[in-house]
Amino acid sequence: MRDHFPMTALSVNINKIAVLRNSRGHAEPDPVLAARVAIEAGAQGITVHPRPDQRHIRVDDVARIGAEIAAWHVRGRAIEYNLEGNPFAPPRGDYPGFVELVRRARPAQATLVPDGDAQITSDHGFDLAADAARLAPVVAELKSLGCRVSLFVDAGTDAAALERAAAAGADRIEIYTEPYARAYANGNHARELDACVRTAQAARACGLGANAGHDLSQHNLGALKRAIPFLAEVSIGHALIGEALYAGLAPTVRAYLAILAD
């Protein structure tokens, strides 16, 4: 008989709504309204990745989205706020640093990503052999703020490295799924999917929860979910928002939820 796991949570990343808004210098489309529509459609979480250059999600967005999510808590919906960022990136302008943003917003989860502003997007996970020691105090501070802490790692990250993540105090890892998504699009994803599965299984063996994200879509999500039925959360933005331009945000969110419920 197949093991039964809690349904994998869908956390909608709304960075790209802010990209569109910022392109005209107005207030529309508003990421807060996008978050509301996604939640109304059934999304269990909202993810944002405020970067020091504030190319999309801005410091004030973080607070406004947090207030929107808090309002859902009052109405009985335990929506999770997932804040992503590089805790080692220095403050810049009114960007106060990732830990300070977390201190202000008090999200359910902080996902630490080793990004730099020279990157067009996140493109790698932590080198836990090199980074675990300096991550430990940051993880402790974030947990003292009431956050679950997840570390962004490459698929294929092995048990020894994941033990370091657990020793650093992390609660979960998030598997970087771009290589899997790219291989899926090329019609030959077995090796990359296996790397995701092995890392998720090794994380579970270390007592870490397993999230996944980056370039997941309606095309490639089902195979990942079937291969890793115990995934705690997938955070999906770029493809989902792009698909929503054609099909609408609420129907698109519902389509992802149907894949995860299958």
Ligand SMILES: CC(=O)[C@@H](O)[C@H](O)COP(=O)(O)O
């Ligand atoms: C960490 C990750 O893989 C994504 O959440 C990333 O935040 C996407 O960032 P952009 O939306 O800036 O491409």
Ligand SMILES: NCC(=O)COP(=O)(O)O
């Ligand atoms: N952590 C992944 C995320 O939040 C969204 O990534 P993407 O779907 O925009 O590539």
